Amino acid sequence: MTATIQDAARGTDTRRPVRFTVTSASVGDSRARTGILDTPHGRVDTPVFMPVGTNATVKALDPDDIREVGARIILSNTYHLALRPGHERIRDLGGLHAFMGWDRAILTDSGGFQVVSLAQQRSIDEDGATFRSHLDGSLQRFTPEHAIAVQEALGADIAVCFDHPVPPHASARSEVADATERTHRWADRCLAAHTRPDQALFGIIQGGLEADLRMASTAFFASRPFDGLCIGGLAGDETPEQRRAVLDVVVPMLVDDPRPRYLMGLGSPMDLLDAVDAGVDMFDSVLPARVARNATLWVPGGKLNLRNARFLDDPRPVQEGCRCRLCRSFSRAYLAHLFRANELLAYRLATCHNLTFTLDFMARIRSAIADGTFPQLTRDLRAQAASRSPIDVVGS
């Protein structure tokens, strides 16, 4: 099964606000590929990792910091912004880019995941979802049409369909099937509702861990004129093997489809590597920033817990040769001190490092794909990871 001509046309249609071009593909068994995503707010090299700015700010960073870590596109959360400060308010203030002072690309998710994972007293019917705000308990209603209206008000470069994700391990097959079919009906309503000509719209493939449901969902979205295809319902409690099995169902069906593939919510470096190998182009996750605020710093081959007392006297940078704001100017000892003193600067510096680490890791992956060494890179990094202790706090 392959994508229809209609989709292919939309994927490379120069009249669309976002265009994707595959620039190179890996050799051998790998489906890794590089590409260029052109958006109204600049060009993005793929595979790409998008830092998350939930409340119209990437936590602890300002836009100069986000640029400095190397981000070309960030994700912001429709659910959070609709509740606070309100999408109409952001629209009236000039849209999300102006509001948060970010002039590169933005993708907004649809709110579907947050409605399921954050909201209280949730009830989902065919028309939409009713729930109570996690902020103030107020009664809220999201429908596909409302999620699109919110995202058009926010004005991101890329909007995403309102879906009904179901955590695979928490759900019976019938629930997954129902949610997947509802996601398809809602996707068509999102397509019909979406009018903003300077904004792309991505669909979200669901289907849990069931191969046949994933195949049906992939076929459905491949047949619709979305600008890109998200793969939802992963990066949850599934094993890496289960995730890979899903990708090995979905991606081969899209091999001739010219549109970008976006696995929502994945953030650990080895998981990113595996998913790129499986043919995914786009990623987002709060993980690098969240663990940074918890004093966990990512370095080649492992991680450092800066709350460990042995770093209090360590004059070395967190990562030798790292270009980030933390490693350029400060020692492990200073960062360890800042964390112990609960100083705000700790969160910013640690976040700058982990996001720089993640984005530089993606750049290394892109280079390896382009020059034909991605299979070797994958083997090397997997061997390195396998040789690590489970604790994997390394000293240098």
Add this chain to the structure above:
Amino acid sequence: MTATIQDAARGTDTRRPVRFTVTSASVGDSRARTGILDTPHGRVDTPVFMPVGTNATVKALDPDDIREVGARIILSNTYHLALRPGHERIRDLGGLHAFMGWDRAILTDSGGFQVVSLAQQRSIDEDGATFRSHLDGSLQRFTPEHAIAVQEALGADIAVCFDHPVPPHASARSEVADATERTHRWADRCLAAHTRPDQALFGIIQGGLEADLRMASTAFFASRPFDGLCIGGLAGDETPEQRRAVLDVVVPMLVDDPRPRYLMGLGSPMDLLDAVDAGVDMFDSVLPARVARNATLWVPGGKLNLRNARFLDDPRPVQEGCRCRLCRSFSRAYLAHLFRANELLAYRLATCHNLTFTLDFMARIRSAIADGTFPQLTRDLRAQAASRSPIDVVGS
């Protein structure tokens, strides 16, 4: 009474690590003056406001931010750094400048004020002060010699004598007299203990609100070869009139003394203006940064409370024409949103603004003194302040 030749010689001695030159004086009744303070880490124009970096970080800012707000010198706290991470640790890591990545000037206070105001179970004897750490309850001992050893280990450009401050309204005259005399004995011990040739040492004039005690203390410090003279025991619970009365006792005694005068702990703009008028050259306070973190933004003629709901829709910058990181790129609406969402970026942006406001205010004062318009500036700002409502939340 005037300073002795000995002091004058030290004040302008080119062999001293810090040298002070008065460059212009105001006209009329004002004792305002401009000067240049040359330190091992660069030149400082006075009157100067020093942002406070208690734990080797100006809260929420990194050194690039501190440079951008315009600071040429910051204050850091001996008491806090001795307890955490420890002065010997900082010394072994290359000293305070290297530790915190700040290559401009630093002044460390002596810890005397914190021992009195922060520590628990404090007991002061002739040799020093014993107290329990506010961090972990551990038993600690500060003597004049130890305070100097800590500050030499930290390696600031300017160290300060260990003193025995007494809050004026909380103390009987006999207590103030005893503490002032002890401060003098401790000052001589600090002078004897201080050996670091690349570090200046300032004395602290005490004496509470008692004119005769202040005169005696001023005469004492004027007769000793310190590099500068702090005025301690103010910026507490005294009224502006009481503070001015003390300055009108102290400063006239130093009129021929070539050394800088530093009023410790003062931070509100109108208080700074009055003290400059009374002849003070140097200031520090946590106030601008502390109120910023509490969502109070200083603007010409008043202040804005960004937690007020009316700012949620306000597209204007906090202060039109302000050069700071906040006002260059963001609206009041965005900052109000960040505060409501408890986003870390709020604290950094608000601190950048209030410190820029304060340092630009000092620059305006220096210009006015230099061009002879300081009396007019003082009259204008006092009239503006008098016409404000006590609530003083202004809209533009």
